Amino acid sequence: MTAIPSNHRIDSAFQFIQTGYQFIPNECDRLETNIFETRFFGKKTICLRGPKAAELFYDETRFERKGVCPVRLVKTLFGKGGVQGLDDTDHRQRKEMMMSLMSEERIDELSQHMHKHLDQQSAQWETQNRVEILDAMHHVLSHAICEWCGIDPTQQDMEKVTQDMAMMVDGSGGVGPRHWKARRARKRGDRWAGQLIEQTRAGKLNPPEDSALWVFAKHQDRKGNLLPAQVAGVDLQNIIRPTIAIARWIMFAVHAMHTQPQAFQELKANSDIDAADRFGEEVRRYYPFFPMVAARTRSAFEWNGYEFPAKTRVFLDLYGTTHHPHYWSNPDDFIPDRFLSDIDRKFTMIPQGGGDYHQNHRCAGEFITRRLLRDAVRYMADQVDFEVPAQNLSISMTRIPAEPADRMLLSNVRKRVPSDTPAYVG
Template sequence: MMPDNHSAIPARGTGPMPRDGRLDATLALKRDPYGYIRKQSERLGSDVFQSRILLQRTICLTGPRAAELFYDHARFMRKGAAPMRLQATLFGRGGVQALDDTAHAVRKHMFMSLMTPARIDALGELFDEQWGLAARRWALAPKVELYREVREVLTRAVCRWAGVPLAEDEVALRTQQLSAMFDLAGAAGPSHWFSRYSRFRAQQWCGGLVERIRAGQVEVPTDTAAHTVAHHVDADGKRLDARTAAVELLNVLRPTVAIAVYIVQEAHALHAFPACRKPLLDDADGRHAGWFAQEVRRFYPFFPATVARVRKDFDWQGCHFPAGRRVMLDLYGTNHDHRAWEEPLRFRPERFADWRENPFTLVPQGGGNAATGHRCPGEWITLELMKRAARWLAGGMDYEVPPQDMTLDMARLPAVPKSGFVIAVRGA
């Protein structure tokens, strides 16, 4: 392992901010969303450079020191940072991701209150239950696409956990809507508009539920996300309006279903690196499952970058950051930074055996402090469900992997195997 102290990792480049010479780099970013910032950074010899993306001047950052800078809330804000197409699909308008200062702290506390060990374990138990039921169905079919099937498993589990009623005849529809918000968020053309439409319909569904809870027409347990969001009092002393409450309830459901991306990547890792299977089978205390999950999150692509805006003028590494400028932090490249990770292009779960948690070198779901900053509050849920999925995939069910195209589509957001990872289940 490399040093755990991110402050000991040198930043690259000093002096005036270098520029990507293109008139606009949107197409370059679209062609190589996971590699664009890292490659330009290496070419320019700097962890910071200026580009133009979607016709807007954008400062691009990569590396642990840059991540530490990016999560300095005195220098950066989230209001107005995310492109409108992502607000209309992935995040929703008015959600916690676009808040700052007290408004963000109060709203974030609402999410953190759901992340107790007992509640996370309860979701894990529901996930195992649904996986077991699904595996028996999968065994009746010649083969199934794991990416599609796991999204339904997660939809069933998280809706029940969150106190969101889900009738059997609407499972497919809600799975499709929740999936489209993240699986098609980076798409263009008809797929993008389908993602927008899916969010619109899902917000109607969740907004209606919030209104019925408030009216006493539906009773849900007090420790669920549906109850917590419906009765949350915001920084202004008022309850959230129904539309914003729907956005925030979806900010519990959607990211949980998106864990399907990591789970299918776990399956890919076990197939590509079969030596990882035995430690998981012998994993009495769950340590190896934890290391494996962390390495999948570090090694595999999820979302490539995150954005903010400069709050006030400042200088860093000799580069000037003007107020209002959009800034993009390279998540994938930071997770593969050779200054922080020894042999970063090798898949080695055991690297986490002596790893001290570092909020700026491992940033697949954002960096910094989840309780007070913009790091994803669902990271603990992600790890718990990934550990449980790893045990299922390593030995909890008997399956074969038929020939297929398992190339990771690195031009797709999020990147998953082109086949969706097809399996033939023999028994569970």
């Protein structure tokens, strides 16, 4: 057996802060490996990159999730008691509940909600001097997802809900004020969602029976007990918050429309919905979002001649895997047509985690993400004209989650044709 190579740093936390998304890829390139061990804030951690490592990482017999997530992420992004920290039967049962919402018909409906709010919002964008596309899309998506979940937006303080959900994502990778704002947003979000669950149980709210609010309020665990309202609320937010976060991919898509003129021209020339899907897929591969996911070894084992000790934290590099030069040609170029070829989606195209949706912790909302991104790409390409005023469009690789320095401002936004809802079903 070979020892896992070390990156020979006393602690890598400082280096990670300095290099962000590039930390694991840089270290792997420097050490000529896809696996190395290091320490983060004193804790031994094995870092992995690439599809073979992803296949190992998603072997649930070898890795567990309970208690792995750092407290700072639990108190911002994830919340306490949600599906992310469950293992084995508890995980599979809760995940099944979430996946039951992801039928094609239901995702069509969500897209229709988004389209309706896009039409309403884009009419307003025409009256604005500058449109900050990230915030504008947060607004569209928060209304769409609340309606889809069975929550009437007219009865909610949607400004607050939208801001809080966006802040949980934005502040999750931050320090200082950004982090503390995210913690406060999490507290408010938990209160809000917990109350919705309680009101549904008490019959004061009557969402449709196939809606997330109803399903989560009525879900029973293995022993036949309802989930604590706080936990059901956390998982309800596990649908609402990340759907609002798709705004970030849409912002990046608009960034690509401006900075990748050739790809944008090709998209406009090809009105096929699949062309928009390929554009969206390349956005998800190319732009950084979550750098890595974490798990812990259950017990010691050997893999490819390397010895993995028991109860050791392991990071799988998502960004590094979707940019691995061995598996992606010209990974740092934006080439939507690469998705014309067969791509391994299980362990190579993993911006939202890998493996199986039901068995593993792979993102429950990847179908929703791909669909809404595709439809928003078509909308922005076909139904609105916009200009991009002078601004700083650079994307720092050390800010997590990443965004263009000036957050992608648009001007002179004009709706091109009146559109009927829904424009892109199917």
